Amino acid sequence: MLSTQSAEIVRATLPVVGAHLDEITARFYTTMFADRPELLDGLFNRANQANGEQRRALAGSIAGFAAALLDHPDERPDALLSRIAHKHASLAVTDDQYVIVHKYLFGAIADVLGEAATPEVVAAWDEVYWLMGGALIAMEARLYAEKGVADGRTWREWTVVDRRAETPDVVSFVLRPSDGDPLPALRPGQYVSVRMRMPDGIHQIRQYSVSGGDAHTRRITVKRVRATENAPEGEMSTLLHTDTRVGDTLTVSAPFGDVVLSDGDRPLVFATAGIGCTPVVGMLHHLAATGATRRVLALHADRSRAVHALWKETSELVAALPNAQQVVWYEEGEGGLAGQMDLGGLEIPADAEVYLCGPLPFMRHVRAQFLTAGVAARDIHYEVFGPDLWLPQD
Known part of the structure; x- marks a missing residue:
């Protein structure tokens, strides 16, 4: 996908660009919002700007995309791109905003890298940017078309x-x-x-x-x-x-998101914590409404029964499914197993598809347990509320 010349330059400069990406993205956002403050009104999450999560997510996605192009030159990292495209569509991002981002991002690259940002280096990274941007624009156009709305008019x-x-x-x-x-x-x-x-x-x-x-x-x-x-x-x-x-x-907005319930009859395992239960409750409603007979294991961890949102509804939905089981863990009080989620002693269905949702430390910890239990990395799906700061690898 990358030209041979650009691939060589990107490979050679990825370490230095990667080392400065946090500084580059910080400079990018500061400069862009100084010139275009209207972008903070109804597009960018200012809480994620304040805590730095948005710039770290942007830096990670750029570095991840560039690395994927180099490691697998004949493939496009659609899993990475799909997640971003769905989030952009939910924000009603439009094509012209990629031009705005390009202007300020490459201005930040030039400012931070200084003399290292030669015309050849800038051209190579420009190719990376537009390969990523072009793919996202195409994906977002398809998402808008699927919802029957004009580009960016989803509200x-x-x-x-x-x-x-x-x-x-x-x-x-x-x-x-x-x-x-x-x-x-x-x-x-x-x-x-x-x-x-x-x-x-x-x-x-x-x-x-x-x-x-x-x-x-x-x-x-x-x-x-x-x-x-x-x-x-x-x-x-x-x-x-x-x-x-x-x-x-x-x-x-219209609904978006690429972490969705799969079709078929494979066993399902849901592992959630806190308010991360919400997408899984939506999935359980669908399974119950369609009379699904799939094997379902619904796992949830919380501080206590008193703060476990939708627990009664979840229990009723699991009870309505003929091959479903629910297991809960509470750090305080009664009503479930004590402590944090521990898969030891549980029988994880063979060939299961796993869905994770909750705080990042929880998902990292539980994902490792599923891998140890023999679940393939490709079969573990996760949903993140906010910028995606975790891109798990196999």
């Missing part, structure tokens, strides 16, 4: 028709399209974006898994992010919890 107004407290910090919102038109197509496990105006007038966007619904509604389940010593409270989750009531309207 609709939805009315809150029900609100239910699941735990002290988790609330579910049932939404119905305000225009009365049919629901957009949904695959079990996908998420939607919610776009809201913050008290300072700036719009922000966050993604929430579809945890349920029916022929006329969709449900999202939102955990309020409390402030800690190291991070402020979540501005979107707080606003939803404190201000959003039945009858209000929310601006919501």
Whole structure:
């Protein structure tokens, strides 16, 4: 895919570019937002800008794409690209924004690398950028077409028709399209974006898994992010919890996301922690509604039964499936196994497909256990809330 000349230059310069990628992406965002502050209004997550997660995710995706081109020159890393394309589509990214990003990213490369950024080096990395950007533009165009929307115009107004407290910090919102038109197509496990105006007038966007619904509604389940010593409270989750009531309207995207329930009859293992249960609850609803007879093992870890969102609903869904089993772990109190999730002693079905969702340390720990149990790396799927800072390898 890369030209021979560019491949040689990228291979030679990848160590130095990789070593400076965090500085490059930091300079890129600082310069771009200084010149184009409107991009922070309704496109970029400013919380992830403040904590550095977005720039680390961008750096990782660029380095990962370049390395993949070099390691497998006849293949395109579609798994990496698909995840990014779905997230971009959920944010209503448009083709012209790739030109804006290119301008400021390559300005940052020139500033940070200085004399090392020769015309030949810049041209080689420019080829990498447009191979990645062109592939993403094509993927996003297909995603928009599948949803029946014009490029980047995925937003609709939805009315809150029900609100239910699941735990002290988790609330579910049932939404119905305000225009009365049919629901957009949904695959079990996908998420939607919610776009809201913050008290300072700036719009922000966050993604929430579809945890349920029916022929006329969709449900999202939102955990309020409390402030800690190291991070402020979540501005979107707080606003939803404190201000959003039945009858209000929310601006919501069509569903996107590439971590979706597979077809077929292979055994399924779900391993979740905390609010990571939400996409799996959506999958369990689909399995129950379609009368699935697949072997299902639903595993969940939480601090206690009191903070385990949707636990009763999950138990009922598992009970409705003829070949399903549920196992839970709680760090505090009764109602499940004590401590953290431990696969020791569990019989993991042969040829199982595994779905992980929860905090990154949890997913790293549990994924290692599944690999030890003999599950192939290609059969372990994971969902990350926020920038993808973890790209597990085989």
